[in-house]
Amino acid sequence: SQTIHQWPATLVQPVGSPLSLECTVEGTSNPNLYWYRQAAGRGLQLLFYSVGIGQISSEVPQNLSASRPQDRQFILSSKKLLLSDSGFYLCAWSVVTSNQPQHFGDGTRLSIL
Amino acid sequence: GQQVMQIPQYQHVQEGEDFTTYCNSSTTLSNIQWYKQRPGGHPVFLIQLVKSGEVKKQKRLTFQFGEAKKNSSLHITATQTTDVGTYFCAGGIYGQNFVFGPGTRLSVLP
Numbered sequence: 001s002q003t004i005h006q007w008p009a010t011l012v013q014p015v016g017s018p019l020s021l022e023c024t025v026e027g028t029s030n031p032n033l034y035w036y037r038q039a040a041g042r043g044l045q046l047l048f049y050s051v052g053i054g055q056i057s058s059e060v061p062q063n064l065s066a067s068r069p070q071d072r073q074f075i076l077s078s079k080k081l082l083l084s085d086s087g088f089y090l091c092a093w094s095v096v097t098s099n100q101p102q103h104f105g106d107g108t109r110l111s112i113l
Numbered sequence: 114g115q116q117v118m119q120i121p122q123y124q125h126v127q128e129g130e131d132f133t134t135y136c137n138s139s140t141t142l143s144n145i146q147w148y149k150q151r152p153g154g155h156p157v158f159l160i161q162l163v164k165s166g167e168v169k170k171q172k173r174l175t176f177q178f179g180e181a182k183k184n185s186s187l188h189i190t191a192t193q194t195t196d197v198g199t200y201f202c203a204g205g206i207y208g209q210n211f212v213f214g215p216g217t218r219l220s221v222l223p
Binding site: 034041042043044046049059090098099101102103104105106107 | 143144146154155156157158161201203205207208210211212213214215216218
């Protein structure tokens, strides 16, 4: 069966520090991968998605970047965090066929001080 | 761009009462998905509707896709405390990523 791992679960970082969140998927090949941000009590904002290694599409302009160095690895990064980067970050995967269900990781709660 | 709206934003019900959340899209959808996010958890896929006017049931949950494929609803009969959480719809258009609605947060009072 397929599983998705996301870490860390919680992170507290000072403003201006770098960020690296990692997500890996097991049990499937060539998945679509997604990074979402969820502000407290709000909906899901799609940040990045990837349909293959090295292929990253950005949905919104921001202070973050994403990379996919391996087929089942998706990384969310920032060189300098802003206060507005606080939130709940969720990684998700789906099979490559269009309009398939997305399966989410447990998320990372990021607090910027 | 495509927008997906949900109402109500919040709903407080007494245990045993029914609950309905509505999802509306600004554009015609190819399909729609529903997710549930428990407090402190991550969204979990519930169901996908594809056909115009489609109705699907999962125990006490009834999902409906509008005839024009621009709206959908989720109805829970006789809510239980385990139904607490936020329910999201996600509208899909072929060749594009799903757009999630803002969610409806359900509280169930015992």
